[in-house]
Amino acid sequence: MINVGVTTKAKIKMRSNKTLRLILGDQLNSQHSWFAVIDKSVTYVLMELRSETDYATHHIQKIVGFFAAMQNFALELLEKKHSVIFISLNDASNKQNFEENIIQLVNEHGFECFEYQLPDEYRLDKHLKNLCNILTIESNIFDTEHFLTTREELGDFFKGKKVFLMESFYRYMRKKHLVLMQGSDPLTGQWNFDKDNRKKLPANHKCTAPLIFENDITKTLNEIEKTSVKTIGSINAKQFIWPINRLQSLKLLAFFIEECLPLFGTYEDAMTQNEWSLYHSRLSFSMNTKMLSPLEVINAAILEWKKRPAEISYNQVEGFVRQILGWREFMRGVYWLKMPEFGRMNYLNHTEKLPDWYWTGETKMKCLSHTIKQSLEFAYAHHIQRLMITGNFALLAGVHPDEVDKWYLGVYIDALEWVEITNTRGMSQYADGGIIGSKPYVSSAAYIDKMSHYCGSCFYKKAIKTGDKACPFNSLYWNFFDKHENKLTKNPRIGMMYNVWKRMEPKIKADLLQQAEYYLTNLNSL
Numbered sequence: 001m002i003n004v005g006v007t008t009k010a011k012i013k014m015r016s017n018k019t020l021r022l023i024l025g026d027q028l029n030s031q032h033s034w035f036a037v038i039d040k041s042v043t044y045v046l047m048e049l050r051s052e053t054d055y056a057t058h059h060i061q062k063i064v065g066f067f068a069a070m071q072n073f074a075l076e077l078l079e080k081k082h083s084v085i086f087i088s089l090n091d092a093s094n095k096q097n098f099e100e101n102i103i104q105l106v107n108e109h110g111f112e113c114f115e116y117q118l119p120d121e122y123r124l125d126k127h128l129k130n131l132c133n134i135l136t137i138e139s140n141i142f143d144t145e146h147f148l149t150t151r152e153e154l155g156d157f158f159k160g161k162k163v164f165l166m167e168s169f170y171r172y173m174r175k176k177h178l179v180l181m182q183g184s185d186p187l188t189g190q191w192n193f194d195k196d197n198r199k200k201l202p203a204n205h206k207c208t209a210p211l212i213f214e215n216d217i218t219k220t221l222n223e224i225e226k227t228s229v230k231t232i233g234s235i236n237a238k239q240f241i242w243p244i245n246r247l248q249s250l251k252l253l254a255f256f257i258e259e260c261l262p263l264f265g266t267y268e269d270a271m272t273q274n275e276w277s278l279y280h281s282r283l284s285f286s287m288n289t290k291m292l293s294p295l296e297v298i299n300a301a302i303l304e305w306k307k308r309p310a311e312i313s314y315n316q317v318e319g320f321v322r323q324i325l326g327w328r329e330f331m332r333g334v335y336w337l338k339m340p341e342f343g344r345m346n347y348l349n350h351t352e353k354l355p356d357w358y359w360t361g362e363t364k365m366k367c368l369s370h371t372i373k374q375s376l377e378f379a380y381a382h383h384i385q386r387l388m389i390t391g392n393f394a395l396l397a398g399v400h401p402d403e404v405d406k407w408y409l410g411v412y413i414d415a416l417e418w419v420e421i422t423n424t425r426g427m428s429q430y431a432d433g434g435i436i437g438s439k440p441y442v443s444s445a446a447y448i449d450k451m452s453h454y455c456g457s458c459f460y461k462k463a464i465k466t467g468d469k470a471c472p473f474n475s476l477y478w479n480f481f482d483k484h485e486n487k488l489t490k491n492p493r494i495g496m497m498y499n500v501w502k503r504m505e506p507k508i509k510a511d512l513l514q515q516a517e518y519y520l521t522n523l524n525s526l
């Protein structure tokens, strides 16, 4: 029997049967009502599993980050006197998947009830539902108490609509949660300040150095290295930079609102080879593992802005709130509405393989080599690097969305399918035909040069479209529009580009397409 959402403390106190509660690696929410009382009839279980390390080729920092955070969470529960079972990666009894481990525990310990929190991944949702059908004991499902929307809320909000406008969902969220509101109107009278948030970093500007941690994760790394788990990227075992418990996550949040928020919005879209995180929060890992709640992050930013209005302009805080209250919840809602079909979408029928240098950064294109090498070094790139550098190129090169998804799901520390696939297949690759983004996010060198310092030190020349050293983005950009004319020409947001393309001299068009063809047949040597 499965019951959903029985979360009251009263029910927990009344429990008399021996219960096993599963905590997934992205459910490290110490504020969850599960932990409000110490109940000796309840045992919590956390597991390090090959099913999780192997469903994609993950960055080593991602696996270590999740395992280390899980280990710390288990220790915190033990310190608070909860009963905990921790199944380590190399435990002899570890069956390496949730189902078999749970069945084994139920049989060995005689649990009479199995409980879990709603997983955020479709894959795990299916596995755990199946498990409950196999188990002969009672099972209950609880909410994670993390998100600001239910799985179904976005679907209800856009019922009957073909296009889902993030902006209208965001306004609904602002009103519903009374965030940055003055009665029923937005504070300042304007909902969105995105236009103020598109500045290039001045050439001599030095960003505040990011707060990094110096966690020694040697033991965890050694255990992973004993196995055949395949990983990408590098790691410093004595100085693991990511937060691996709630305390560190709170420190990162405090650092962000004190040091980075004053310029977060202004340089949100800026890129430079001299910095890797600029004024971004790097809180996605802490939030996606639920060590931090989105509401506490939003509230902390708003409180800081209220305390320092002279230093933190409104566009900084509105821009930050929009990412979390708007985009993050929006992506989750689309995921639950559109999976599993979303995972198979390929609107533009792209078929190419991802160039080999996505796994090494060894390309002469400065923007790509910097973004990819940084991703392999830190398991992190900020949004515009993901969207307008690696994503943009993959889309222009016609790479199959499965290949692109595999890369994004592996390379970033914050990559969990619900937020990775919606951003990658949807926003970045337009494989959903416009459910998430109203137009494909593609650009030539002009945009990259406008927002970054990359082009000045690149082998290729940003202003050249054909011939030796022509920036590949330039010809691939026009080739993309030419190739997909049937599908895109009616899109009102890109009609203007087709007018420009149609008015171009035939010889110029032919040269651009020939240049693009050359680059497309030589992707690996760019």
Ligand SMILES: Cc1cc2nc3c(=O)[nH]c(=O)nc-3n(C[C@H](O)[C@H](O)[C@H](O)COP(=O)(O)OP(=O)(O)OC[C@H]3O[C@@H](n4cnc5c(N)ncnc54)[C@H](O)[C@@H]3O)c2cc1C
Pocket: 279, 280, 281, 282, 283, 284, 285, 287, 288, 320, 323, 324, 327, 328, 329, 331, 381, 382, 383, 384, 386, 387, 391, 408, 412, 414, 415, 416, 419, 420, 421, 423, 424, 427, 428
């Ligand atoms: C191709 C592609 C793949 C992506 N894959 C992931 C992913 O696997 N996991 C992930 O968490 N984010 C993903 N994003 C969204 C975004 O790039 C990251 O959330 C962000 O870069 C994380 O860094 P940060 O914490 O410094 O973010 P900040 O710039 O400081 O933003 C604050 C927070 O807002 C939220 N946010 C911002 N943009 C988005 C967005 N588009 N969707 C959802 N939440 C958002 C994040 O929680 C982030 O921590 C992806 C974006 C693209 C274009």
Ligand code: SF4
Pocket: 365, 366, 367, 368, 444, 445, 448, 449, 454, 455, 456, 458, 459, 460, 461, 462, 471, 472, 473
């Ligand atoms: S010239 Fe082209 S390839 Fe080089 S950095 Fe600029 S946009 Fe990237």
